[in-house]
Structures are given as structure tokens and as C-alpha cells.
Amino acid sequence: MENLQLVLPEIFLSLSIMFLLILGVFKKNSSRLVQSLSLAVLIVTAVITFNETIGINETKLFNNSIIIDYLSSLMKIITLLAAFLVLTISSNYLKTFQIFKIEYPILILSSVLGMMVMINSNDLIVFYMGLELQSLALYVLATFNRDEIKSSEAGLKYFVLSALSSGLLLYGCSLIYGFSGSTNFNVIADQLNSNEYVLTFGIVFILVGLAFKISAVPFHMWAPDVYEGSPTSVTLFFTMVPKIAALTVFIRFLYVPFLNLIDQWQMILIFLSIASMLFGAIAAIGQTNLKRLVAYSSIGHVGYALAGVAAGTNDGIQSSVIYITIYILMNLGLFSCLLMLKRDNNYYEKIDDLSGLSKNHPMLALSLLIILFSLAGIPPLAGFFAKFYVFKAVIEQSMYFLAIVGLLSTVVAAFYYLRLIKIMYFDEQKEKYDTDHGFWLKFSLTASTLLILIYFIFPSQLIEVVSRINII
Amino acid sequence: MIAHAIFFYVFSVIAVVSAIMVTVSKNTVHSVFFLILDFISISCLFIMIGAEFLGMIMLIVYVGAVAVLFLFVVMMLNVAQQKNQWFVSKDSSRHIPIGLLISVIIFFELIIVIGGWKYKPDLFNSTKSSLENGVSNTHSLGQVLYTDYIHVFQISGMILLIAMIGAIVLTFRQREGVKKQSYLKQISRERTEGVEVLEVASNKGVKIDD
Numbered sequence: 269m270e271n272l273q274l275v276l277p278e279i280f281l282s283l284s285i286m287f288l289l290i291l292g293v294f295k296k297n298s299s300r301l302v303q304s305l306s307l308a309v310l311i312v313t314a315v316i317t318f319n320e321t322i323g324i325n326e327t328k329l330f331n332n333s334i335i336i337d338y339l340s341s342l343m344k345i346i347t348l349l350a351a352f353l354v355l356t357i358s359s360n361y362l363k364t365f366q367i368f369k370i371e372y373p374i375l376i377l378s379s380v381l382g383m384m385v386m387i388n389s390n391d392l393i394v395f396y397m398g399l400e401l402q403s404l405a406l407y408v409l410a411t412f413n414r415d416e417i418k419s420s421e422a423g424l425k426y427f428v429l430s431a432l433s434s435g436l437l438l439y440g441c442s443l444i445y446g447f448s449g450s451t452n453f454n455v456i457a458d459q460l461n462s463n464e465y466v467l468t469f470g471i472v473f474i475l476v477g478l479a480f481k482i483s484a485v486p487f488h489m490w491a492p493d494v495y496e497g498s499p500t501s502v503t504l505f506f507t508m509v510p511k512i513a514a515l516t517v518f519i520r521f522l523y524v525p526f527l528n529l530i531d532q533w534q535m536i537l538i539f540l541s542i543a544s545m546l547f548g549a550i551a552a553i554g555q556t557n558l559k560r561l562v563a564y565s566s567i568g569h570v571g572y573a574l575a576g577v578a579a580g581t582n583d584g585i586q587s588s589v590i591y592i593t594i595y596i597l598m599n600l601g602l603f604s605c606l607l608m609l610k611r612d613n614n615y616y617e618k619i620d621d622l623s624g625l626s627k628n629h630p631m632l633a634l635s636l637l638i639i640l641f642s643l644a645g646i647p648p649l650a651g652f653f654a655k656f657y658v659f660k661a662v663i664e665q666s667m668y669f670l671a672i673v674g675l676l677s678t679v680v681a682a683f684y685y686l687r688l689i690k691i692m693y694f695d696e697q698k699e700k701y702d703t704d705h706g707f708w709l710k711f712s713l714t715a716s717t718l719l720i721l722i723y724f725i726f727p728s729q730l731i732e733v734v735s736r737i738n739i740i
Numbered sequence: 741m742i743a744h745a746i747f748f749y750v751f752s753v754i755a756v757v758s759a760i761m762v763t764v765s766k767n768t769v770h771s772v773f774f775l776i777l778d779f780i781s782i783s784c785l786f787i788m789i790g791a792e793f794l795g796m797i798m799l800i801v802y803v804g805a806v807a808v809l810f811l812f813v814v815m816m817l818n819v820a821q822q823k824n825q826w827f828v829s830k831d832s833s834r835h836i837p838i839g840l841l842i843s844v845i846i847f848f849e850l851i852i853v854i855g856g857w858k859y860k861p862d863l864f865n866s867t868k869s870s871l872e873n874g875v876s877n878t879h880s881l882g883q884v885l886y887t888d889y890i891h892v893f894q895i896s897g898m899i900l901l902i903a904m905i906g907a908i909v910l911t912f913r914q915r916e917g918v919k920k921q922s923y924l925k926q927i928s929r930e931r932t933e934g935v936e937v938l939e940v941a942s943n944k945g946v947k948i949d950d
Binding site: 275282285286289329330331333334369371374375378381385393394397398400401404405407408411412414 | 889896
């Protein structure tokens with residue numbers, strides 16, 4: 269195999285997982301060491317991905333079952349960096365709950381491996397294997413604080429519902445295999461002419477499975493409970509990292525084998541998008557728990573990202589990749605703030621706990637203000653541009669209804685973001701929170717806030733990176 | 741040829757009889773043992789028609805894992821009580837119509853499947869399959885598994901590893917205060933550590949710390 273260096277990132281990551289596991293088992297009290305090594309592994313994998321694969325033309329390996337192109341390399345790098353940031357800021361939280369074990373970074377690494385396989389996949393079997401590898405690690409992560417009843421509940425709920433959606437997804441795969449005779453995306457694309465209406469059933473089932481994984485309405489029921497019950501650092505991982513891989517699969521799956529059936533899947537995608545945007549905006553209003561609120565807001569944001577995919581053009585895909593990148597940045601900032609709400613080894617996650625934050629912690633409140641404004645999509649912050657690109661791509665395809673609903677739900681969503689700001693700045697102040705946070709927590713909050721703030725000065729950088737994505 | 745036929749009939753009879761015994765035997769543990777016997781004879785039948793890989797997998801997976809798991813479940817749960825409730829007590833007759841209905845449905849499905857095969861003989865043509873002569877099942881499976889599908893094969897290995905890690909993370913508990921025997925400590929004890937000679941003052945006694 270002459271192109272083996274193209275899968276070097278995956279090979280390196282899997283070998284590191286096994287090495288770290290053995291190291292952690294044989295060396296006592298090595299949680300901190302394994303944690304630092306995992307961070308190094310993530311960075312090295314990102315560098316290898318960047319060096320080996322970012323510049324090359326589209327290449328297919330292993331009997332055409334995996335594809336290495338610009339989209340997959342870019343998404344892999346984003347995934348790796350996001351996982352790196354999550355891992356850096358989670359260690360203090362884990363220590364507080366005494367669940368700082370060697371398995372935590374190892375499970376995160378293996379779920380990242382699963383996502384990389386998903387991103388690479390050009391075949392239904394490979395895609396499914398990646399999905400299972402990723403979700404198996406996520407089930408365990410959700411239950412990681414196993415002495416806490418809510419965490420166990422979250423893991424169990426996620427496991428049962430996710431198994432159900434995997435079943436639907438596999439049913440769709442088998443239908444597609446039955447009618448096209450292959451699991452390979454390109455072969456399916458060639459076989460499309462004769463049986464196209466039957467294939468639609470397969471597409472619908474697979475879309476249901478995928479929509480479940482990125483918690484798009486109406487397959488979102490698990491998200492608020494799981495996000496609330498899991499340890500906060502795992503919630504952060506859930507809201508950021510798996511969405512990147514799932515979005516890539518959405519793009520690859522719809523645009524490679526089923527581009528000719530766009531009339532049939534476009535309606536489904538528009539529905540998913542509109543429902544997620546509206547539901548995410550309206551259901552978040554009544555929440556009192558910040559993690560639940562984040563869950564509903566992430567449902568809404570997934571809706572916007574899907575709107576870009578629904579447009580059916582390269583611009584649309586690029587806009588949704590930009591959207592998900594900026595969304596990750598904003599979420600990172602938001603969760604850094606959440607992880608800073610700590611007093612006497614207790615983490616506070618109610619909305620009321622924010623009240624009067626500006627008097628005690630003006631800088632923290634200011635950062636949170638910027639992040640919330642950006643999430644609400646107020647110019648000139650990064651969140652506004654993310655929404656702007658998506659709506660531009662959508663309107664270019666004359667899908668005005670989708671754009672109008674998107675804008676309206678932005679207005680509704682602005683209400684609950686602004687309510688948080690009002691509570692922070694105008695409500696009665698409470699006791700002070702701890703201020704002795706780790707370096708990485710401060711770093712990620714500062715960096716994400718600054719990037720959100722100054723994005724409008726150089727928007728062309730990100731656009732340039734993304735504009736090389738060329739699927740159609 | 742005659743030996744082949746004799747083996748076939750022996751294994752088939754054992755399979756059918758033990759299948760019947762699974763359902764009629766009163767003791768649930770016996771049922772599971774008959775189930776194991778059934779699996780073994782069926783895997784022998786598979787091996788006889790040349791599907792040696794399927795036969796061995798059947799032996800490993802069904803006999804080695806699934807049936808033993810059943811055995812554990814049956815032995816740990818109180819199945820006898822449940823069984824009494826379902827099959828011996830008065831309202832057991834409620835289950836009979838549903839059972840009959842399901843049996844009839846399965847019977848007709850079998851007729852459709854076998855009938856379709858009978859009247860459309862080219863539905864499955866064994867000469868079409870790409871098995872070369874002289875190459876065993878296991879060999880030809882290995883040829884695709886470790887070449888075309890090596891990627892997927894490796895990923896499934898990772899999935900099993902993660903499943904194992906997950907099970908350990910969620911169930912392993914480090915017990916505090918467990919007293920373990922340490923041979924090294926026992927052997928390397930010396931007289932000076934173990935015995936202390938004290939000068940006992942009269943009417944005062946000594947305080948021995950425990």
C-alpha cells in the first residue's frame with residue numbers, strides 16, 4: 269500500500285490509545301501523566317494530519333472505502349483541536365468530583381478516533397463502524413461520574429436511545445445496499461438511475477439516525493437530559509466535538525451518493541433545520557438550568573448549520589462549516605465561564621447563580637456578555653457573521669421561507685440570551701465565586717472571547733481556509 | 741456415502757429431539773443443557789455440508805458464549821416461580837392463543853420461503869458463488885477480511901477494546917481496607933520486630949499497644 273501515510277493520523281492515534289492504556293494500568297497514580305500525554309497526542313495527530321493530508325488531491329484508500337480530501341483533513345484538524353481544548357479545561361472539574369482517572373482522556377481519544385473514521389468514510393460500513401466507536405466511548409463518558417444518579421441516568425438514556433437510532437440507521441443502510449448492490453458511496457451514486465424512489469426510504473432512515481446523533485428536532489429528546497446529567501466537561505465535549513464529525517457525514521452522505529436525489533432530501537433537511545431552529549429558540553425560554561439551556565441552544569444552532577447543508581451548493585456547505593467552527597468557539601467560551609462558577613468545591617449551574625455576577629467578577633461577566641451577544645447573533649461579533657454566511661447561501665438559492673424562519677427564531681433566541689445578561693448585570697449580587705482557576709481555563713476563555721470580538725477585522729482568513737472545500 | 745448418511749441422521753435426530761426437550765423439560769437448567777446439545781449437533785451438521793467456518797463460529801459463539809450466559813441467567817434468576825405463573829396457574833390459558841397465532845404465522849412464513857425456493861430454483865444458485873474449488877470457507881473469508889476489509893476489521897478491534905474499557909470503568913470499584921496476605925512481609929519478619937522484652941515493674945503492669 270503506497271499511500272499508507274495518508275491514514276497515519278488514525279494509525280498514530282490508535283497506537284497511542286493502546287500505549288496510554290498500558291502506561292496507565294502499570295504505572296500507579298498516572299492520571300496526570302496520561303492526561304498530558306493525551307494532549308500531546310492530540311496535537312501531534314493534528315500536525316500529522318496537517319502535514320500529510322491537507323495539501324493532497326482527493327485520494328481513496330482501502331478499496332475506495334475511505335476518502336482523504338481537503339474537507340476530511342480540515343474537519344479532522346478542527347475535531348482534534350476542539351478535543352484538545354476540551355481536555356485541557358476539564359481536569360480541574362474532574363478533580364473536584366474525584367473522577368480524574370486515566371480512562372477519561374483515553375475515552376476522549378478513542379471517541380476522537382471514531383470521529384476521524386466517520387469523517388474519512390466513503391462507505392456505509394466504515395461510516396457505521398466509526399459512528400459506533402465514537403458513540404460507545406461517549407456512552408461511557410456520559411456515565412463517567414457513576415456515583416451520581418443523574419450521570420448514570422444520562423448515560424443509560426443516551427445508550428438506549430442511541431441504540432434505537434443506530435438500528436434505524438442500519439435499516440436504512442441495508443435498504444440502500446439492497447437496492448444499489450453496494451455500500452460504497454461512489455458505486456451507489458452510479459446505481460441511482462433505476463430505483464430512485466426506493467432509495468428515498470433508505471435516505472430517510474439514515475437521515476433519522478444522523479439527525480439523532482446531532483440532536484436535530486424531532487430527534488432531540490435525549491439532548492437536554494443527557495447534557496444536564498453528564499459531568500460538565502463531558503457536556504462540553506458533547507456540544508462541541510461530535511457535531512463536527514456528524515456534520516461532515518451529513519455533507520458527504522448527501523452530496524456524494526445522493527446528489528441527484530436532491531429534490532427528495534432537500535425537503536427533509538429544510539424541515540429538520542426549521543424545526544430545530546424554532547424549537548431550540550422557544551423551548552430554551554423556560555429553562556432554569558444553564559446546562560439545559562445550552563442543550564436547547566445547541567439544538568437551535570444545529571438547525572442553522574443544517575440550513576447551510578440544505579442549500580445544496582458549495583457555498584452552503586462552506587457556510588455551514590464556518591458556522592460550526594464559530595459555534596464551537598462560542599461554546600468553548602460559554603463552558604469556560606460555566607466551569608468558573610465554582611465556590612468551595614461546588615459547581616453552580618443554575619441561571620440564578622449568575623445574578624449580579626458583574627459586581628463581583630466584572631471581567632468574567634464582560635466575557636460572558638460578549639459570548640452571549642455573539643450566540644444571539646448581534647453584529648459585529650463572530651456569531652453574526654456565522655449566521656450571515658448561512659443566510660446568504662440560503663437566499664442565493666431563493667429559499668426565502670427557510671431564511672425568514674431562521675431570522676425570526678434568532679429574534680426569539682435573543683430573548684433568552686439577553687435575559688442571562690440582564691440577570692448578570694441588573695440583579696442582586698450573590699456571594700463571590702472562587703478566582704483561582706487553572707491556566708488553561710483562563711486561556712480558553714480569553715482566547716475565545718478575543719477571537720469572537722476581533723473576528724470582524726479579519727473575516728477573510730477563515731473564509732479562505734473554508735473556500736477550498738469543493739464537493740460538488 | 742453410507743457413513744455420511746448415518747452421521748447425518750444421527751445428528752439430525754439428536755438436534756430434533758433435543759430441540760423438543762428444550763421446550764418440554766420441567767427443569768430450566770436441563771432446558772439450557774439441551775439447548776447446548778442442540779447447538780452442538782447443528783454445528784456438526786454445518787461442518788458436514790462443508791461450511792466449517794459457520795460450524796465453528798456456531799460452536800464458539802452460541803455454545804461458548806450465549807448458552808453459557810443463558811445458564812448463568814437461569815441459575816441466578818428465580819425462573820421457576822415465573823414459569824409456574826405462566827404455565828401452571830389458572831390464567832396460563834391466556835398465553836395459548838397468542839402462542840398459537842405466532843406459531844401459525846411462522847409456519848406460513850416458512851412455507852412461503854421454502855415454496856419460493858422450490859418454484860424458483862435459480863433463486864440461489866450455488867454454482868454462481870465465487871468459492872473456488874479446493875479453497876475452504878475459512879481461507880476465502882480470510883482472503884477478503886485481511887485485504888479488502890482490513891481497515892474495518894481493525895476498527896472493530898478498537899470498538900471491542902473500548903467496550904472492555906467502558907465495562908471496567910463503569911463497574912470496577914477499588915475496595916478500601918481489604919486485608920491481604922503478603923508472603924514477603926511474613927517471611928521477612930525478624931525476631932527483633934516481633935518480640936519485645938520488657939522489664940515489668942511490680943504492681944504497675946505494662947501497657948501493650950495493639
